[in-house]
Amino acid sequence: MQAANIHRILIVDSQPLFRDGLRSHLVNQPEFAVCGEAESINEALKLIRKERPELVIMELDFADGHGLDLIRQAKVIHQTVRIMVLSTHDEGVYAERVLRAGATGFISKYEPADGILTALRMIVRGQIYASAEVTQRMLNTSLHRIDGQHSATDHLTDRELEIYQLLGQGMSSRAIASRLHLSNSTVDTYRERMKKKLGVQSGPELIRHAIQWAIESTRGDSPSPIGATLDAS
Template sequence: MKTKASGKILIVEDHPIFRMGLKDMIDSEPDLSVCAEAEDVDTAIGFVISCCPDLAIVDLSLKNSSGFDLVCQIHQNYNFCRTLVLSMHEEALYAERCLLAGAQGYLMKQEASESVVTAIRNILNGQIHVSSRIMSRLLNVFTRQSEPEQASPLAAISDRELEIFKMIGCGLTSKEIAVRLNLSIKTVGTYRERIKEKLNLKNASELIRHAVIWVETGVFKGS
């Protein structure tokens, strides 16, 4: 019989109540334990170095930072630590991006209470954990089969453009985005124009409106 993997878990989540629920759930398992908690990328990296967790559970929306950036950093520099991504946004849009960035699993936040322990065990046992829907999409890609369902319009924009679109939806100005991402305001303006063009949005007002709706609901319906 296959043995259950055991491991130390780092939780990277900026909502205290949700983080507390995850911790209680994981610590109730006899072979799993939460070794540290963080709410931003810098703190999380510090704990990765000091605690050497076997797995980090990473929310894509973090305090003043991006969980996607954290996934990339862990994959590139700390490959002893696997990552399981949590998100409220479109699974079809983010799951593949996160896996390509180095994550070993993706879980919608709505499903976390029922599936997080299973996801942790699967990943610690060397498996990739995604929904059957996403696995089917990935298999279609690998076998070069056509995708029967229409992809989200947001699939057309790059990872950086998606990150900026999300920041716009969170109410950040171009200046604030430039500071956050260490870019010039002109470069942020160029990204905004590219996003509008790719999403067929006519002006800045439409861009902001659709970005806000997407951040609040996790759904982009197009113009």
């Protein structure tokens, strides 16, 4: 009788210590059960097919692709799966994108453990979780807010933003092409499009902007993320 109320969760994160911390914390919550863990997109998709979890908790950065692709593919494989993105990335950049890709929540790893549990409980009840700021942002977008209020990166497609992020991490065009299974010329085409959208004149200037954006969007001045909190609890 009790088992019917237990929500099965798949944890997808490239960092073993974070997965361990989150699993250890969820073990103490009677309504949740971890049915598997994955450190890559390919591994996650295999487990989604096999385990059919009710909820996936995931990051966005993986060696074999981007989390936005995982969200879309997961929803094709298992249409009713709920997905909560738990990330160190700036919610102002990514929250709206992950929700539009099919996720049902976005929360920062820097949030207290109780806040993450609150988000999980909302999602398994069929609600969408996002901060008040993200909710307001999406409302403003739907009401056609003034273009001048948008961040320049809002105009990038998901693929462009993914490449922009990798440029900001110091990866070369050749390395990005290999990682994303694209041709070098395709990556170069994306770079030219980004230069126009961002109003930059050269490749080195694009990289400088990307690096600065990466520094700002990873919130390096924030306290330790949730993995450290969970390990201590």
